[in-house]
Amino acid sequence: MRPITERDIRTSFVNCSKGEATRLGLPRDFADLPWDDLDFLGWRDPGAPERAYLVAERDGRLVGIALRVTSGASRSFTARSMCSLCLTTHTGGGVALMTARRTGEAGRQGNTVGQYLCADLACSLYVRGRKDAAGGAAVEESLGVAEKVTRTEDNLRTFLDKVRGS
Ligand SMILES: [Zn+2]
Secondary structure (H helix, E strand, O other): OOOOOHHHHHOOEOOOOHHHHHHOOOOOOHHHOOHHHOOOEEEEEOOEEEEEEEEEEEOOEEEEEEEEEOOOOOOOOOOEEEOOOOOOEEEOOOEEEEEEEOOHHHHHOOOEEEEEEEOOOOHHHHHOOOOOOOOOOOOOOOOOHHHHHHHHHHHHHHHHHHHOOO
């Protein structure tokens, strides 16, 4: 994705209040993120570990999604689980169930969308082999990086559309 600014990020959120978007903690390494290798920007709030965020481009616009981390540590240490975006497998809490409040009326009624995601939201780097999943990644795949990137983007689009109720 193209590099984006702090202001881009804070104004991109579609499913949280303006106040929350203003207060949220940016990624620690924001100054030198590997933008060329990112399909989306995802991170855990450095000041609030149960919160996570995801910012992606959709139809030429930035869409930011605020997420609640609802599980992760409770899984047994040897259990494998898979991220539903990039399909990387992890052990020991490397995947967490995250929920996003839906936009609009559905969100006001408390509707959320749950998704199992890489706990550090570094899907783009796992897919490109720039980061290794602890104890995971044992599933042999014949897909190349380009296909995996496309698949991750497709899954991400589906997720964004679910949150936005379309
Ligand atoms: Zn992932």
